[in-house]
Amino acid sequence: MAQGSLIGQSLPRVEDDRLLDGAGCYIDDVALPGMMHMAILRSSDAHGRITALDCSAARLVPGVIDVFTAEDWPQDMPVIPMRLIPLESSVPFLQRPLAQGKVRYVGEPVAVVVARDRRTAEDALEFLELEIEALPPVVTRDQALAATGDALMVPEVGTNISAQYQIGRGDIEDAFARADVTLKKTFQSHRHTAVPLETRGTIAVFDIAAGKLTIHGASKVTFFNRAELAKAFNLRNDQVDLITSDIGGGFGVRGELYPEYYLAAEASRRTGRPVKWIEDRREHFAATNHSRDVDCELEIAALKDGTILGMRGQVRADMGAYIRTNGNVVPAKAGQFLPGPYRVPAFACEVLALVTNKTPVGTYRGPGRIEANFFRERMLDCLADELGMDPAALRMKNLLGAAEMPFDTGDLLPNAQKVVFDSGDYPATFRKLLDECDWDAPAQVHSDGRLHAMGLACFNESSGGGLYENARISVAASGQITVSTGSSSMGQGVETAIRQICADALSMAPERITVALSSTTLLSDGVGSFHSRSTVMAGSAVGQAAAELLDQARGEAGRRLNAAPAELDYSDGVFRVMGQSDRSIRLSDLSAMLSDQGGLDVESRYEQAPLGFSFGAHAAHVAIDPGTGDIEVLDYWVVEDVGRVLNPALVEGQTIGGVVQGLGDALYGELVYDDMGQLLTASFADYLLPTSTEVPDIRAVATGDYPSPHNPYGFKGAGEGGIVAVAAAVGNAIARAIGPAGDAICQTPFHPEKILTLLHAAKKGKQ
């Protein structure tokens, strides 16, 4: 089998047999001897001072072995750090594992009960006597900006603005001065979050005698989390192990360093027992990172022929009560991606992050992109209407072409990191979508009494973030190869991808390769799974480790076969002296011979190159019921160029899954707060998710026409393309379906009642 021959094959997902047969091992499947269970008292007030917290009655509940609060923490409670886009101004708003003196959102951990089982622990929570003196709740961006005194999250800071900066390129004043047309609108992307089938969970085992802390149920960014937990508990990195298990969905929200990891570790340290915590669904809605919740005032300047001259605006993100590990990613990416895949010669944007008395915000699949794409793509449709232009033609005119690559986007990030689009021919890929969905065909007349229309949206999307990734490959004497990376599996297919790349690089059958990902015991270091990076970064690291392993093996084989390394042929795990097929040696034999040096075992670090940018476009066909406002998405198309395609079936699966998730977000799921800061959507009765019956016909086409020049395989990310433009395409389709009333479609989610209200208002206006 030749190297390169497996790249591009739709190998079946190796993880599916295990996961679909019920043979997966999730964190709640793990039970350790002597294990106790933890339940967390969470604030039911949005903002207030803790005036009393009496734990004595809870301690007496039979079966309870420990209760602790912030006051019981042995030293200063650790501060949970920012991992991404850390800004100095955000530091005062970092969270600690337990509320200290004040509570700042409904769901904030206040005290911990450890008991022999979960039910007993929950029973005991009801005996904790917590008194809170209410402070004014801040639940909107405007309230956050206006807040003074007691309404400030941290009064000493004097403001609820946790970050504020300016980005841009070109001469914005000139652009608006030269414009034939300018339009100004305010958009909003609502608060919602990822809802993995499996909620979060962990088991902490603090073995004080051995000086060892083990955290089970880890994922996403295990090495960063290990280092921080080590610091928090005065341990060295090598005294802390993070062990991964199967994960029932990650989507960005799982595996971050949340308060609960610290709480379980501290509970285990205090009690000397393994301590398990499994999040229940109600906790999930209040305790796991929320996301989006960004608004944007946007202005666009264009010539009569549709040439965009400039865009300016302000992006304001509601960050919730604390800045968590994802730092300022959400607002920063919402700003950065606002000009999108278009020329936009002049751009100016202020980025504001505001703290409020709501659950903290983090990254969820497509952070900032979903928001920016919705704002910009709706604006483009409004501009097309204003100019009387076909929305496709307007986009075609402004998309960046192959001749303009690489394209320097200017200073769009707060730390002045340069971002350059690497490759692509955006109009050519967009053309493919228009052909797929038959955009240019005359509009079909539908006679079902509903209002039908199609909507479009374009996006581009960075991938392969994070400074480096490690991969380790070892060869057993049996011939079995084990490959590990710092990137972890969340069901997204990365086990299949890693195995495929490793098999290809070692030119052997995939069945001979076992994948074991991201437990800190497997490799010396690593980064993780986020930012559409696993195939790009971990995949490249695997290719590099395989090359190093074969190099080392070739030298060794040459010595054993009495031949110069250059005289050896390699394939299918065997070195042969060229032209003498009887003089050969297998990788497994070499590894056995080297057993005193640990066998063939290579760990390699792949350093980050500039990011790759995939480009794609979505089209949606919707039908609106004029009697009820009900929205049905009938057909959906995605075309995305993802650089070189590793596994078309995996990409298609990721894209379709992303579209479904995006439809749920655009049409159903919303985290709603009342003006007291109470979360009103804490169950599936109120937070609606799409089910199979809501899924339209989705066609996902992945092209591999424009490989990234920045990594050896030419991969670009493919994990987010399905979700990032759904709100935009569906919003545009709805707006076109309801005619002039559609101009007011500026906020997600799209609810039937809102659509009906717009239709009625338009009818009244006409009369």
Add this chain to the structure above:
Amino acid sequence: MYAFDFVKAASVEEAVSALASGEAQALGGGQTLIPTLKARLADPGTLISLAHIDSLKFVRAGDGMVEIGGGTTHATVAAETAQTYPGLADLAGRIGDPSVRNRGTIGGSLANNDPSACYPAAALGSGATIVTNSREIAADDFFEGMFATSLEEGEIVTAVKFPIPEKSHYEKMAQPASRFPLVAVFVAKFADGVRVAVTGASNDGVFRWAEAEKALSADFSVAAVQELKHSDDDMIADLHGTAAYRAHLIGVMTRRAVAQMV
């Protein structure tokens, strides 16, 4: 969930006597009660399961009536009334999803009287009779507002008798995901008049829309209800719809139901 004891009753008599102890509660299909327990919103000392009482599971038709045992699942009703009472079968077959329909029971649904449940609309719209272990109650007297019925403490719904109308249709604007109605209307046309029952809309739970019944009894056509508007007084207003929207939907669903029947 709080701790509770669990009793599998073998007969109605056994269930009734077990329920006589104060802290006990009946468990039907558990599709409402189990989520309530999980959220710690109920704390019954003992659950008396009705799921193993065979005498509560039957569907019988005759004399212009369908009689359904209180422990019959939605799926069974959907399958076994398809010929005799298609409007009812259609309603039952669109409750929730298959797992809900294979466990949830008609007795549990009526006893619970969720303001957005489907069966109360069928019972009220058909003028059904609810049979319990001790008496028979006309549907018009059974529903007493959101989550309230005229059932006494410990009283069990053993059967429901539905008069079969000439025609009927259930029109439901379903919530995505749960399939609970946002608003739904059950219209039943009998020889002596039309009944229109509305669910999902009112703070008082299921109710009959008198004006629509009058208009349709006089002239069974879409035109008869074309201009009828329901007031938004006391309509449910929540995350999924305002009172005005629900009032509007009552009209739309009623017209659509009639359109299916003429």
